[in-house]
Structure formats: structure tokens, C-alpha cells
Amino acid sequence: MQIKRGIAVSPGVVTGEVLVLGTEDFRIPNRFVSIDAVESELARFRHTLEIVWDEIKENEQLAREQLGDQFGAIFGAHLQMARDPKLIAEIEGLISEKSLSPEYASSRVLRRFARELQNLGNQYHAERAVDIFDLEKRILRHLLGERREELVHLTAPVIVLAHNLTPSETASLDRQFVLGFATEVGGHTSHTAILAGALEIPAVVGLGHCLADVSGGEMVIIDGNHGEVILDPDEATLAKYQVMEERVHSVSQRLASLKTLPAETLDGETITLLGNIEFPEEAKVCHNRGARGIGLYRTEFLYLEQNRIPSEEDHYEAYCKVIAADPDHPVTIRTLDIGADKVPETIGDLAPDVVNPQLGLRSLRLSLRNIPLFKIQLRAIARAAVHGDVRVMFPLVSNLLELRQARMILGDVMDDLEEQKVPFRRDVPVGIMVEVPAAVMLAEEFAREVDFFSIGTNDLIQYTLAVDRADPSVADLYRSGDPSILRLIRAVISAAAKHDVAVTVCGQMSSDPVFIPLLVGMGIRQFSSTPHAIPELKEVVRHLTIQQAELIAEHAQSLDLARDVENYLRGELNRICPDLLL
Amino acid sequence: MTHTAQQTVRVGLEQGLHMVPCSLIVRTAERFPCEIQIQKADRSANAKTMLDLLTLSAENGSVLVLEARGAEAGEAVQALARLFESNFVDPVSGSRPATPSDR
Numbered sequence: 001m002q003i004k005r006g007i008a009v010s011p012g013v014v015t016g017e018v019l020v021l022g023t024e025d026f027r028i029p030n031r032f033v034s035i036d037a038v039e040s041e042l043a044r045f046r047h048t049l050e051i052v053w054d055e056i057k058e059n060e061q062l063a064r065e066q067l068g069d070q071f072g073a074i075f076g077a078h079l080q081m082a083r084d085p086k087l088i089a090e091i092e093g094l095i096s097e098k099s100l101s102p103e104y105a106s107s108r109v110l111r112r113f114a115r116e117l118q119n120l121g122n123q124y125h126a127e128r129a130v131d132i133f134d135l136e137k138r139i140l141r142h143l144l145g146e147r148r149e150e151l152v153h154l155t156a157p158v159i160v161l162a163h164n165l166t167p168s169e170t171a172s173l174d175r176q177f178v179l180g181f182a183t184e185v186g187g188h189t190s191h192t193a194i195l196a197g198a199l200e201i202p203a204v205v206g207l208g209h210c211l212a213d214v215s216g217g218e219m220v221i222i223d224g225n226h227g228e229v230i231l232d233p234d235e236a237t238l239a240k241y242q243v244m245e246e247r248v249h250s251v252s253q254r255l256a257s258l259k260t261l262p263a264e265t266l267d268g269e270t271i272t273l274l275g276n277i278e279f280p281e282e283a284k285v286c287h288n289r290g291a292r293g294i295g296l297y298r299t300e301f302l303y304l305e306q307n308r309i310p311s312e313e314d315h316y317e318a319y320c321k322v323i324a325a326d327p328d329h330p331v332t333i334r335t336l337d338i339g340a341d342k343v344p345e346t347i348g349d350l351a352p353d354v355v356n357p358q359l360g361l362r363s364l365r366l367s368l369r370n371i372p373l374f375k376i377q378l379r380a381i382a383r384a385a386v387h388g389d390v391r392v393m394f395p396l397v398s399n400l401l402e403l404r405q406a407r408m409i410l411g412d413v414m415d416d417l418e419e420q421k422v423p424f425r426r427d428v429p430v431g432i433m434v435e436v437p438a439a440v441m442l443a444e445e446f447a448r449e450v451d452f453f454s455i456g457t458n459d460l461i462q463y464t465l466a467v468d469r470a471d472p473s474v475a476d477l478y479r480s481g482d483p484s485i486l487r488l489i490r491a492v493i494s495a496a497a498k499h500d501v502a503v504t505v506c507g508q509m510s511s512d513p514v515f516i517p518l519l520v521g522m523g524i525r526q527f528s529s530t531p532h533a534i535p536e537l538k539e540v541v542r543h544l545t546i547q548q549a550e551l552i553a554e555h556a557q558s559l560d561l562a563r564d565v566e567n568y569l570r571g572e573l574n575r576i577c578p579d580l581l582l
Numbered sequence: 583m584t585h586t587a588q589q590t591v592r593v594g595l596e597q598g599l600h601m602v603p604c605s606l607i608v609r610t611a612e613r614f615p616c617e618i619q620i621q622k623a624d625r626s627a628n629a630k631t632m633l634d635l636l637t638l639s640a641e642n643g644s645v646l647v648l649e650a651r652g653a654e655a656g657e658a659v660q661a662l663a664r665l666f667e668s669n670f671v672d673p674v675s676g677s678r679p680a681t682p683s684d685r
Contacts, residue, residue, distance in 0.1 A: 074602065077601040080609065087633055122641070
């Protein structure tokens, strides 16, 4: 038996057989093929090439339409490279004459070309090696695609152990068979972690090296509450976890029974609980958990899921699906919030690697620099708004000019739609994420120009405390309960109240029951949280009175250390809802 | 009977013959049945293969010799020379190719 500790990213306890995914992105399983398989392997290679060509052509077309010709031309050049007769002849030669596998042959030939370019002694050409590696990746992805799909085509329940899972791999995990997963790398707020929470399967990330100790098929326990993975557990441990599994199950059943009950305090004040979602399918989950709408629809997934830039129709369809899941309640769509940790390959060119991406060209800044791309999304939002209570929210707003520009572009888009006689709604409420300290400082000014605020605590905390939450060496300095954070939240609430602007809190702080009494006491009446936290939050709300919450908030705000604030709040929660904490 | 044609051109691109112009050369060359070589000093590249052209590493100001052999050799060389003369304004879109700094 061996216990590995990592970061708990999705709660729950689960026991099962382990399925190991390789340590490299593309591990080439076979270097050679048998002589009689050469013909079929050649056919497989040609077929793959055609798929790769189509994929690049599609990228080219979309890039031309949406970003302009000069970007399309880059993919045009990639296509010429992928069609290079000399390249193809060399790869095919290695397959047919040396019986190399298509994977190995492609990789070998492309890497040789890359090396040649690197050795030309010219900076520009050396950098083009990256384009060749990109092509290698594309080809290998398709050649190995069928094999990697073992993840998708599971027939028995397993626990997945991997070096890393990409967000799209995580999203495509079959919940019927994947009981839980653990990865060697990754942090709290990585996309994979957020998705695991959304899928509601127990997950632990950041385990460090451990794949070498497992070969697959052994029993493994994932404890998503404590961030532990137990390899090859002994009898006593198995028994202990079985009891725990049952307990977790019964608590979640009790919470599920709250679904139809209102989120109302003991003294009758209604608290609106909304869901944060990542992909359209989750809207249903939110509804089932008793959410009264979607407070934060993160649309990045549209960009990450497919290997291309999403079209207006892709956006529109996704939004309509979310609206249809619960047409009577609001859906707040946040525009593209990509940057830093989550740049997808397709638009990677727009957000080049920089020294400090958290302070770089990301989010609304990226949208305002790429207006054609931005307009596609805004058009789809304005059109989808015909079908429900849709609101649009701009992320990472740091000055008033950005807000005004974004509003102006939204207005332009609506004028275009009107002229084209495409149905849309003009009075879509517009709000901003308050997540940059500068926006808090100017909250009164912003409040005059928006319909709502949503406090994004994750970024607000990171920018205020100057802590990169993904950096393990300082992660312990990232504290939601820091008095400075409470003061900023108070400032936003009071500015909003003056101008009658609604305030929601989203981000991880609002998914943590510990902070609910405090935030209610400070005046927050709307929370947007991960779907699985909704029943828990409701349980807290239903045990609370406003007066009690206000006293808790008052005391918490008088403390001057994050640690004291958090300990005090934890104690209070324990008093209010003793059954909640496991 | 074999036709041959030859013409000398000069690269007038700040970044040299980078990816996008190379792809335009290939696209143009592919329209002709003849064999086309582009020579730079002692190196020679097949004008129908991207990777060959890239490894030619033709920088701004390099002098290149276009040489075609076979049917429509004259037209092929002319078409390619026009590409160099127009400094690779994309005939499809009419826009200038993206330079690496656009990325």
C-alpha cells in the first residue's frame, strides 16, 4: 500500500481498478509494423493525411473569415507543408521499405526537417521548427487518435491515472465508467480541475511522480475530499473507505432532498443561488440541483473543445442549449476570458507567450484587440437573447474605457443585426466582472454604466494579494479570508447599493459554505457557484437568519488576520450547520 | 522536345522567403506540369516542395535563379517571377502575406 498526496479538486471518495495513461502526450507505441501490415498501414497514413489536410483547410477558412487574410495565409502555408510531396514520399518510403510504423516514420522525418531548419543559423528559420512540430503533433494526434480513444470507449468502471489530462480529454470522460481521476501535474484552478468539479467525479491533481509505481489493473482509492490517492490499499483501508463512501453518499442524498425547497433564511429572506457552468450540458445539472439560473457561463470551452475557432453558429447553438435547459431563469454569459493558463492552440497566435501572462493580453483585452473574433461572440449572444433572459458580462475590466469600447462594439453588432433583419434583443443587460482592484476603486463610476456587477473572487484575490494561485511555493498566501479582500467586497457592495446595481459573488469563495454567512451578512443576496455546491449552500442559507449573518460579518471584519477570519467563520458554520462538515 | 526557361530574381522581403511566400511559390508552381528548381548559390530547391524552399533560407536581397524544364516552362518561370516582382501580394486575396511580426 502506498499513499500519495495531491491537491483535492473535486470531492467524493471512490474505489476501483486503475487505468494508466502514458506520461507523454504522444507516446509512439510501436516503432515497427509487420511486413504483411505495410499496405494497411500505408492506407492508414494516407487517410490520416487527408483528415489533417481537411482540418488545416478548415482552420484556414475560418481564420480568413474571422481574423483576416494574413492569418489565413499562415494556415495556408501549414497546408502546403503538410502536402509537401517530398515529405510524404519520405515517410511512405520508411513505412513501405523499412516497415516503420506511420507514427514513428512521420515523427522521424518531420523532426529531421525541424533540425535542419534549426541548423540554418537564422533566427526566423529556427523558429519555423515550431511549425513543423505543430504538424507532427497534428499527424500523431490523428494517427494515435483511435488508441487514445480507449478513454472514450470504456466498457467497465475504472479510475484514470494520468500524467496530465487536457481540458478536452477531461470533458469527454465517460461519467458512466470513469469513477474518478488523478494526475501527476496540475493545480487548484487549472482548467482540468474546474472541469472535474463540473463533472462531479472525485479528482486529485498535482500528485507528483507516481505513474512509474503502477502498471494498470490494481485497486486504487481516490479521496477527493482530502486530496489523497491510495495505491494498492490493504484490507483495513479498503473497509475504512467503504464506510466513508457510504457516509458521503448519504449526506449527498440528504442534500439532494433540498432541491425543491426554497433558498430562504429562517427569517424569510430569499437568497438567489445560481450555477457556474463551463459547457452547455451542465445547465441541466444546475437546474436539477435547484439553481435559479446561470450566474456565470464561461464560454472559453467553445474555444478549447474544438481544435478551431468557433463560428457564430457554434456559439449560438451552445447558448440556446443553455437557455433551453431552464428557460424561466437568467443566463449570464461571460465573453471570452482566455489568457494565461488556458490559451487554446487555435488562437494561440493571438496571445503570444509573454513573461507574465496574468498581467498580459488576456480576456477582454484580447477581445478588444481582435474585434472580428469578439463580434462573432456578441452577435451570437444578442441573437440567443431572443429566447430567454440573457445577460452579457465582460471579464477583467480594468478601466472605464474598456467597458465603453466593449459596449460600443456590442451596439455596432446590434445595428448590423438590425440591418440584416436577423432577430435579436437590444435591451440585453450588460455587466462586468469585478476582479481587478482598479475596478473596485472605481466601483461607483462603473456602477453608473452597468446593469450588474459580479465579483470574481479568484482573480480579485490573486491581483490584490499579488499571489499566483497556480504557484505552489506561494499558494498558501492565497487567502479568501484576508481582511483586504473583505474590505474590497464591502466597497463594491456599497457602490452598487448607491446606484441600485445588482451584485453577485462568483468564484471559488462563493462555492465555499464557510463564507456564506459572512457574505450574506455583508449584504450579498446572489451567489453563483459550482453546481455541486448549490445544495450545500442552500442548507447553510436555510439555517441562517439575516441578523445572525450581520453579526458574523461585523465580527469577521474586525479581525486583522486571514487565518483568524477563516477560523472564526469555520467555527460559526459548525455552530449553524453541525452536520455539514465531513 | 524539352523546353527550358530561366530567370534571375531578387528577394525583396524584410524577413526573407518565409513560410507564407514559400507557400505562394508552391501554389503557383503546382499549376504547371514542368519541373521547377530555384537555386541560391550552390543550393537548389524544388519549387513544389515547401520544406525544400524553407531550407533554402533565402534572406532579403538574396539573388535566386528560377529554372523550369518541360511543358509550359516559360509560363511557369514568368508566373513565379511576377510573384517576386509583386513582392508576394497574395493573388487570391490581394493582401500582403503576414510577416512573422503579425503573429
